[in-house]
Amino acid sequence: MKAVILAGGHGKRLRPLTDDRPKPLIELAGRPIIEWQILWLRYHGITSFVVLAGYLKEKLIDRLGSGKRFDVNIAFSVEDEPLGTAGALRNAMHLLREDFLVVNGDIITDVDVTKINLEDGIVSMVLVPLRSPYGIVNVKEGKVVKFEEKPILQDYWINAGLYLMKPDVAQFLPERGDLERTTFPLLAERGLLNAFPSNPYWRSIDSVKDVEEVDRDLRDGKVKLER
Numbered sequence: 450m451k452a453v454i455l456a457g458g459h460g461k462r463l464r465p466l467t468d469d470r471p472k473p474l475i476e477l478a479g480r481p482i483i484e485w486q487i488l489w490l491r492y493h494g495i496t497s498f499v500v501l502a503g504y505l506k507e508k509l510i511d512r513l514g515s516g517k518r519f520d521v522n523i524a525f526s527v528e529d530e531p532l533g534t535a536g537a538l539r540n541a542m543h544l545l546r547e548d549f550l551v552v553n554g555d556i557i558t559d560v561d562v563t564k565i566n567l568e569d570g571i572v573s574m575v576l577v578p579l580r581s582p583y584g585i586v587n588v589k590e591g592k593v594v595k596f597e598e599k600p601i602l603q604d605y606w607i608n609a610g611l612y613l614m615k616p617d618v619a620q621f622l623p624e625r626g627d628l629e630r631t632t633f634p635l636l637a638e639r640g641l642l643n644a645f646p647s648n649p650y651w652r653s654i655d656s657v658k659d660v661e662e663v664d665r666d667l668r669d670g671k672v673k674l675e676r
Contacts (some may be wrong), residue, residue: 451545452495454486455534456554457503462655471505473554474512475660478667481512482654483554485667487519489674490550493562496521499544501537503528532625535632539622546616551628553610553653557663559672560649565613570643571621572636573613576606577651606644609651 460472467475473483480488487498498516502509502525509525516523526541538551550562560575567573578601587595608629621632636642650672652663666672 450495450548450550451497451499452490452550452552453499453501453538453541453545454483454552454554455501455537456483456509457501457506457528457531457534457537458554459504460555463657463660466657466660467504469505471502471509471554472654474508475654477557477654477660477664482557483509483513484519485557485674486552486554487513487516487521487523489559490552490562491519491521492674495550495562498523499526499541499549500524501526501528501534501541503531503537533623533627533631535622535628536625538628539619539624542616542619542622548613548615551612551614555654556610556651557654557667557672557674558609558611558649558651559674560609560611560647560651562611562613564647565611565645566643567613567615568643570636571615571617571641572633573643573645574633575609575611576644576646577609578602578648579605579607601648606646609647610653613645 456473458472460467463472474481498521500523506527513523524544528537565573580599580601584596584598585600586593621635623631633642654660
């Protein structure tokens with residue numbers, strides 16, 4: 450099975466870190482995000498990758514090369530102008546003949562991808578519990594009794610940016626647009642979008658604070674992606 454890494458975005462919210470490099474090349478604990486992703490997926494038996502590159506694509510290609518130093522094979526699908534995640538994936542479908550994984554190029558997770566299944570759907574979307582961005586205070590009879598720092602809200606789930614897809618998804622991919630706004634709503638209407646709830650380590654790198662916190666988590670051993 451191949452893994453597709455969506456690595457074409459500008460990462461505007463992470464400026465100035467992304468002024469001179471694409472977001473997946475931001476370093477965490479001594480490695481770029483995308484290298485941590487390759488190591489994690491290789492551990493689960495995936496050795497063939499397609500990287501969808503756009504913004505500062507030459508730097509991604511120079512850094513990763515053919516994948517030889519990771520003991521994997523890497524191909525690149527390049528967009529010369531922004532197509533959105535769905536458009537970029539459509540542009541790469543000629544490289545994808547069997548079921549494949551799609552991974553946002555800005556997440557760090559250790560979810561076991563071998564457990565994801567498609568059943569009767571075309572796409573299975575990995576979901577993770579929503580974590581509050583704020584600490585909360587528990588109060589009883591007018592007294593503060595407990596603090597919870599960024600608690601997980603178990604009744605609410607969010608898109609983890611990780612999907613297992615069948616090649617049949619191609620018919621739902623527009624020439625331009627993002628998966629979340631075009632493809633996924635269409636699949637959901639037709640009952641073809643499966644949910645795969647999971648509770649692994651998971652973080653999306655959306656701010657400088659995320660970079661600092663995930664860097665610390667990797668160094669502290671809270672998530673182990675290199676095996």
